[in-house]
Amino acid sequence: GAVVSQHPSRVICKSGTSVKIECRSLDFQATTMFWYRQFPKQSLMLMATSNEGSKATYEQGVEKDKFLINHASLTLSTLTVTSAHPEDSSFYICSASPQTSGGARAQFFGPGTRLTVL
């Protein structure tokens, strides 16, 4: 159980184009999904927290107009990198927390999306 998928796994695009990444929880409903960015040999950097049916909460320094997040259902969140530039090239990973009551919940991660902007 607790499987999270991401699509696409790898994308190469030209500078100036927009790229959409999908994150799906396959066998559970996720009230909250998270989007991270990871540079080589570094830990995960939280970009934003996405709650179903409401606006995402962005971390300081993350441009909300550049990284558009939509959490349309309890099993799907999307991240759109708008007008991508080479500096946006990175490994993007989503995670999801199951919808349960009380306490904090573990996050289950997707396999990641490698974005390369030429």
Added chain:
Amino acid sequence: QKEVEQDPGPLSVPEGAIVSLNCTYSNSAFQYFMWYRQYSRKGPELLMYTYSSGNKEDGRFTAQVDKSSKYISLFIRDSQPSDSATYLCAMSPRGNNRLAFGKGNQVVVIP
């Protein structure tokens, strides 16, 4: 001071040895503690999930939490080459899903 401190390593051990990893933290509100394993170019995989102080064992893995010392550990017994990965500790306070991560510790198990 970072919320979570983790020595990035790398840590090399011979096959069959015990791997010992640890993290320290500064936020006394943390109550949920996790260890993730991440292979190169993959998403992190949840290994252990513990609440408050104590030990938890799952197969070859043992997680320990000492809240009084703000110190958590992960032990891997009878290490295998397939255990070679980066191990991340993560933690959160009660009622908050947001995780604070360590930097990750790269482990290499040599056959």
